Amino acid sequence: ATYLRFVQANINKFITGFEYVRSLERIKEKLYKLRFSTTAARDGYCWIMLKIN
Structure with a gap:
């Protein structure tokens, strides 16, 4: 039982x-x-935002 608890x-x-x-x-x-x-509202068209690592 002790082993099973472990x-x-x-x-x-x-x-x-x-x-x-x-x-x-x-x-x-x-x-x-x-x-x-976000980009459609700001720029009027859709584009993929860059990833910043």
């Missing part, structure tokens, strides 16, 4: 880390959208 705790740590990394990827996706609505 394994369960390590799995929970791994899953927490995995979910944290996945949440960071979602933030990056939001930052690097094509932003057609």
Whole structure:
């Protein structure tokens, strides 16, 4: 039973880390959208904004 609790705790740590990394990827996706609505409203036509790393 002690070993199973140990394994369960390590799995929970791994899953927490995995979910944290996945949440960071979602933030990056939001930052690097094509932003057609922004460029269309500002310039009158759609163009892809450059990514700045």
